[in-house]
Amino acid sequence: MRATYRVLCGLTMLLVLVQSAAIAFGTFGILDFVSGGDDYTKSIAEDRSADAGGLGQNIHSFGAMAIALVAIILLVVSFFARIDGGVKWAGIVFLTVVLQWVFAIVAFSAPVVGILHGINAFFIFGTAMTAMQHAKAVEAEAPATAPA
Amino acid sequence: MSKERLRLLLASVATLVVVLPIGYLWQQSLMPSTYSVMDMGYVDYGGGPRRSGDDGHDGHDGHDMHDRAGATSVADLTERSDRAADVTVDLVARQGTVTVAGREIDGYSLNGRTPGPTIEVTQGRLLEVRLHNRDVEEGITLHWHGVDVPNAEDGVAGVTQDAVQRGEEHVYRFVARDAGTYWYHSHQVSHEQVRGGLFGTLVVQPRRAPAGVVDVPAVMHTYDSLTTVNGTRTDHVTARPGQRVRVRVVNTDNGPFQAWASAPYRVLAVDGTDVHGPTPVEDEAVTVTAGGRVDLSLTVPADGLRVQLGSAAAVVVGREGAEVPEPDAPGAEVDLLSYGAPAPLGFDPADADRSFRYAVGRRPGFVKGRPGLFWTVNGHLFPDVPMFVVREGDVVRMTISNSSGDVHPMHLHGHHAVVVSRDGRRATGSPWWFDSLDVEDGETYEVAFVADNPGVWMDHCHNLEHARDGLVAHLMYDGVRTPYRVGGAPGNEPE
Numbered sequence: 001m002r003a004t005y006r007v008l009c010g011l012t013m014l015l016v017l018v019q020s021a022a023i024a025f026g027t028f029g030i031l032d033f034v035s036g037g038d039d040y041t042k043s044i045a046e047d048r049s050a051d052a053g054g055l056g057q058n059i060h061s062f063g064a065m066a067i068a069l070v071a072i073i074l075l076v077v078s079f080f081a082r083i084d085g086g087v088k089w090a091g092i093v094f095l096t097v098v099l100q101w102v103f104a105i106v107a108f109s110a111p112v113v114g115i116l117h118g119i120n121a122f123f124i125f126g127t128a129m130t131a132m133q134h135a136k137a138v139e140a141e142a143p144a145t146a147p148a
Numbered sequence: 149m150s151k152e153r154l155r156l157l158l159a160s161v162a163t164l165v166v167v168l169p170i171g172y173l174w175q176q177s178l179m180p181s182t183y184s185v186m187d188m189g190y191v192d193y194g195g196g197p198r199r200s201g202d203d204g205h206d207g208h209d210g211h212d213m214h215d216r217a218g219a220t221s222v223a224d225l226t227e228r229s230d231r232a233a234d235v236t237v238d239l240v241a242r243q244g245t246v247t248v249a250g251r252e253i254d255g256y257s258l259n260g261r262t263p264g265p266t267i268e269v270t271q272g273r274l275l276e277v278r279l280h281n282r283d284v285e286e287g288i289t290l291h292w293h294g295v296d297v298p299n300a301e302d303g304v305a306g307v308t309q310d311a312v313q314r315g316e317e318h319v320y321r322f323v324a325r326d327a328g329t330y331w332y333h334s335h336q337v338s339h340e341q342v343r344g345g346l347f348g349t350l351v352v353q354p355r356r357a358p359a360g361v362v363d364v365p366a367v368m369h370t371y372d373s374l375t376t377v378n379g380t381r382t383d384h385v386t387a388r389p390g391q392r393v394r395v396r397v398v399n400t401d402n403g404p405f406q407a408w409a410s411a412p413y414r415v416l417a418v419d420g421t422d423v424h425g426p427t428p429v430e431d432e433a434v435t436v437t438a439g440g441r442v443d444l445s446l447t448v449p450a451d452g453l454r455v456q457l458g459s460a461a462a463v464v465v466g467r468e469g470a471e472v473p474e475p476d477a478p479g480a481e482v483d484l485l486s487y488g489a490p491a492p493l494g495f496d497p498a499d500a501d502r503s504f505r506y507a508v509g510r511r512p513g514f515v516k517g518r519p520g521l522f523w524t525v526n527g528h529l530f531p532d533v534p535m536f537v538v539r540e541g542d543v544v545r546m547t548i549s550n551s552s553g554d555v556h557p558m559h560l561h562g563h564h565a566v567v568v569s570r571d572g573r574r575a576t577g578s579p580w581w582f583d584s585l586d587v588e589d590g591e592t593y594e595v596a597f598v599a600d601n602p603g604v605w606m607d608h609c610h611n612l613e614h615a616r617d618g619l620v621a622h623l624m625y626d627g628v629r630t631p632y633r634v635g636g637a638p639g640n641e642p643e
Contacts (some may be wrong), residue, residue, distance in 0.1 A: 040377055042403020042555070043438075046613045048344065049373035065519050068512075076166055079159035101512055103634040105521065108510070108553025109589050 001081040002135055008074040009132035011078075012093060015067045016125040022059035029053025064101070067124070070099070071097040081135070089131035096124045149158070179515035179531060182636035185604065185622050186629065187308055192534040194502030198541060219629040222308050225299035225603050227322045233276035235269045241334075243284045246345055248371045255344035255371065256284060256334075263367050263379055263488065264332070264348030264634025271327040271355050277320045279312060287311030287639055288318060288346065289328070291335035293439060294583045295350065296562055297322045299603025299628075305336035306632050306640030307622070312336075315344055315639065327354035328420025329396040329441040331367070339612035345371065347400050352420075362393040366463045368436070369400045375460040385465045387448045393465050395444045395455050399436040403610040404586050405458040405496065406433035409446060410475040413455075415482060417443035423562060424578035425489025434482045438557035439584035439610035485570055488578025497568050497596035501542040505533070506607070508587070508619065510552040515618045515632050523552060523609070523619040536638045538599040538601065539626045548585070549592040556614060559584045560623065561605040565597035572574075584610055599623075602640050604630045606642070615643040 033052035034040050040052060048054030071094045078090035103117040239258045246255045246262050269275045270273040281288050289311055291303035309597045312318040323593045333347035364385050377383050387393055394416060397407050414426040419440055426445070436442050436457075445454055452466020456475055464472050480574030509524040516530075525533045538544055546565070548558055560583060566593050567580040570593050587593055602625040609619035620643060634640050 033373070038373070039405075039458045041370065041375060041401070041405060041458060041460075042407075042611075043370040044373050044375075046402040046611060047373065050614065051373040061520075064521075068519075072166060072170070076163045079162045080156075080223035082155075101521075105510060105512075105553065109551070131418075 001077060002083060004077050005074065005081045005083060005086060006132050006135050008077060009093070009128045009135070011070050011076065012067060012128035013132075015070060016121055016128070019060055019063045020121060022056045022063060024056070026053040026056025027058060027137070029056055038095055064104070067097055068101065081116055083124050083135045085134055086131070089134055091126065093124065093127045093131055096120060096127050100124060165413075174514045174517060174519075176204050177529070177531075178517050179494070180635070182633045184630065184633050188531045189528070189533040189535055189621075191537055192504060193472075193537050194504040194544065196502035197539065198537075204404055219627050222628060222630040223298050225628070227274070227298050227301065228276060229323055231274060234273035235267075235275045235276070237265070237267055237277045238280065239277060239290070240280045240282050241266060241284050241288050241346060242282045248345070249374060249376050251371070251374055253344075253374075255373045256346040258346065258348055261379070262345030262347075262371075263369065263448055264346070266349040266351060266365050267332070268351045268353060269324045270353050271324055272407045274321065274323050274421065278317055279320065281312045281314050282319045283314055284341075284346075285314065286337045286341075286641070287306065287313050288334045288341065289318070289336045290332050291338075291561070292320070292322070292330060292332050292350065293559075294330040294441065295322070295352075296326070296564065296601055299601070299605070300561060301622065302561055302603070302605070303332075303335050304606055305638070305642045306634035307606060307630055307633065307642060310632060310638035311640050326354040326415055326420060327352045328422075329365075329398060329443055330420055331398050331400060333400065333641050338643055339616040342400065342612055343370075343402075345369070349398055351396060358392075360391065362387045362391055362465070362612070363466065364378050364393055364463060365396045366395050366399065366457060367398045367400060368461060370407060375458060377461040377463060379582055381461060383463045384470070385463060386468050387465050389448050389450045389452075389466070391448050392516070393446050393448060393453075394641070395463060396445065397436050397442045397444065397455075397457065397463075399438050402438050402613055404435050404437050404557065405442065406435050406477070406481065407442065407455060407457050408433040408443065408475060408478050409453060409455045410472055411446050411449055411453040413444045413446045415442060415484075415487060416445045417441070418484060418580065419564065419582045419584060421581035424490045424491040426578070428490065429482055431478045432480045432482050433478045435582070435586065437582075437584045437586040439559050440557065440582070440586075442550040473534065484577065485567065485573065485575050486577040486582045490576065491579055493566055495543055495565070495598050497543065497545060499543055500545040500596065502534050502538055503545040503547070506534075506546055506548045506558070507557055508548075508550045508609075510554070518615070519540055522617050523614055525554075525619065525621055530620065533621045534617070536621065536623045537626055538623065540599055540602050542599040543596065544599055545594065545596045547592060547594050548587050550587045550589055553589050554614075554639065555586055555588045555611075556619065557584050557586050557610040559610040560597070560607045562601045562603055563597050563599075563605070563623075568594040568596050570594075576607070599625065602628050603626060608643075612643065
């Protein structure tokens with residue numbers, strides 16, 4: 001369970017990287033599209049066309065759900081993992097992910113909140129890393145004993 | 149109980165606390181393989197009389213609505229006139245590669261082209277359209293967007309008919325009662341079929357059309373990120389200087405765009421209804437709602453004119469070979485709330501029999517088993533959406549608000565409604581009749597209409613991706629039922 005906990009923390013960190021890369025890919029795709037003289041319209045935004053950064057945006061949308069799923073699984077695994085402080089850190093990761101969704105939803109109406117969405121990505125990464133290191137430290141201090 | 153067991157028990161309980169609500173929400177979002185839209189969500193009477201024979205409570209009582217004895221079937225709500233058709237059109241739908249503006253795309257065609265042929269009919273004539281599905285796998289239908297047809301002709305798979313399968317045909321028959329600009333499109337798997345090109349324009353000419361006016365349909369559509377008008381990037385139409393033109397702008401896309409021109413123009417009609425007392429417009433753009441139409445009247449200057457449709461598509465009108473540079477995009481736009489002169493509505497919105505609320509929001513959850521960020525109607529996710537119930541002759545008010553962070557082009561089938569107010573500001577211009585209304589984030593519209601066309605009608609967002617994601621409700625008349633079902637053997641999938 002501890003190993004699973006650590007893997008899930010690592011997966012969360014990896015997904016944050018994927019999310020950052022995907023949204024940058026999507027944004028540059030839009031810039032490249034409009035630089036050709038085309039209009040980036042609401043319809044094109046909805047179509048998520050690969051010509052106009054749609055692939056990056058689709059990955060970002062999918063990744064948002066993947067991170068939420070991993071955060072939930074991490075929380076559940078923490079209940080069984082017998083890591084001191086493991087539930088607390090998994091809970092913190094979960095809360096930062098919830099916050100990330102809230103920032104995204106609010107940012108559709110108030111784009112300035114997108115700043116918080118960007119900054120909070122670092123918190124998700126950081127808390128997942130802390131949770132992983134915490135699990136490692138606990139393991140080093142009290143290695144699991146083999147069953148008798 | 150040992151400490152270890154207690155710990156395991158607590159861990160299991162905590163897991164259930166986390167997982168069970170999520171599983172419940174997922175399970176609740178699943179749809180059966182076939183269902184009637186009359187079973188969906190909850191009934192909303194809008195404060196008006198409830199259905200005869202009911203115990204009179206709002207709630208999940210839709211399940212018995214289609215079994216009611218004596219109810220009129222949607223299938224029987226056909227064109228009243230049984231005379232022979234004045235205009236007959238055959239449309240053959242195919243699926244495959246189509247060429248648009250020199251680019252090959254995977255899509256659909258009608259009579260070998262997309263957009264499909266423009267159908268022209270004179271007001272009062274009976275139009276008969278025979279739709280043949282040559283090889284479209286999912287089946288097709290045709291919805292007459294903006295035309296207040298009898299309900300059986302509305303072309304919504306699973307609500308007013310079954311999808312027309314490969315090799316089959318279906319006949320639509322209705323009198324074109326109101327002159328104006330309309331369009332037709334498939335309402336089966338519409339988010340894919342409309343995007344892929346299964347649509348065309350319908351123009352109903354008035355009985356006495358003004359002489360010498362050049363009629364220019366301008367159908368905007370985006371194919372695979374390629375913005376087009378009439379299937380090309382810039383359409384050229386020949387007209388003499390001094391001649392009047394009527395540019396019928398049709399937005400078949402999922403989002404709004406702005407139209408402006410190199411010459412002064414008047415907004416003659418919105419969504420097929422004439423504007424009363426239209427005034428000349430200069431240095432202003434007009435927004436064309438997704439699914440909506442705007443007719444512009446212009447006089448051709450000596451060196452021609454250009455109607456710009458967004459910055460990527462345009463119609464140039466003038467002598468053959470005329471080149472007109474792109475006019476600068478205006479900073480201001482025509483506000484239809486105050487454009488034109490007031491005129492009688494023919495009914496009193498203040499004396500409404502029913503008042504409904506259609507509040508669009510957004511939240512995470514599950515729709516049809518899929519997780520994501522979805523639209524809500526009055527706080528609920530699909531399929532827990534309202535069934536607005538009216539009686540024939542009711543004056544109906546509806547408050548449409550949007551706090552979802554996105555624009556929604558709301559489209560009520562089978563009726564034209566009039567805007568009463570926006571964000572508390574009353575409409576002061578020409579009556580703003582619409583069938584497709586852009587409700588932007590943070591806006592609230594009060595609209596009103598007379599329930600004068602019995603049936604079961606969709607009332608949905610015409611951003612068809614949003615409709616697929618559950619931004620759909622229905623308006624039904626007391627005493628009407630639909631025998632058609634979503635899903636099932638015909639694979640009906642209206643959105």
